[in-house]
Amino acid sequence: MAAWRVRSNHLRLIMRLCDADMLHLHLPCMETLEEQMPEKELTPPLWIADLVTSTRSSIGVGSGWRINVSMIDPPPGDPLLGGECDMTPEYLDAELRFYHGIKDDAEGRRIVIHEVGHVLLGEIEWIVSCILGRVNKAERKILRQLYDDVVERTVQRLTRAISP
Numbered sequence: 001m002a003a004w005r006v007r008s009n010h011l012r013l014i015m016r017l018c019d020a021d022m023l024h025l026h027l028p029c030m031e032t033l034e035e036q037m038p039e040k041e042l043t044p045p046l047w048i049a050d051l052v053t054s055t056r057s058s059i060g061v062g063s064g065w066r067i068n069v070s071m072i073d074p075p076p077g078d079p080l081l082g083g084e085c086d087m088t089p090e091y092l093d094a095e096l097r098f099y100h101g102i103k104d105d106a107e108g109r110r111i112v113i114h115e116v117g118h119v120l121l122g123e124i125e126w127i128v129s130c131i132l133g134r135v136n137k138a139e140r141k142i143l144r145q146l147y148d149d150v151v152e153r154t155v156q157r158l159t160r161a162i163s164p
Ligand SMILES: [Zn+2]
Pocket: 008, 009, 010, 114, 118, 152, 155
């Protein structure tokens, strides 16, 4: 059974930038880095876990959603991004991944709130993607970009409204 999956705009951007050749170029670098670096913690620090829980409660991402939170290394060459949201809305499953190095400060907290905000829009995202699947390829690309831009701005507004 093929689960339909959606990722936040951040990750889509990364995927667009990384064509197959670039990925091949990056892989040896990643392996080298992994060999040199000590094993890193996958479990999120308590402040992230607590903030995900309180943000869910604030914005109404109910207990029906199963949200797994973990820590990962930032994508190669893109240290500015702080997190990713990968969802399977028809099963109410979301994976939030935050990059090692995220700090418990105003910016770090905005990153966490932002990614939880994507989950709030997960079911809308699912419906829009189903509709876009019925549109011809050329129009789909334009409409997808427009929709993704609006989603990012909506999530930003939400984040600013509830950030401490
Ligand atoms: Zn985003």
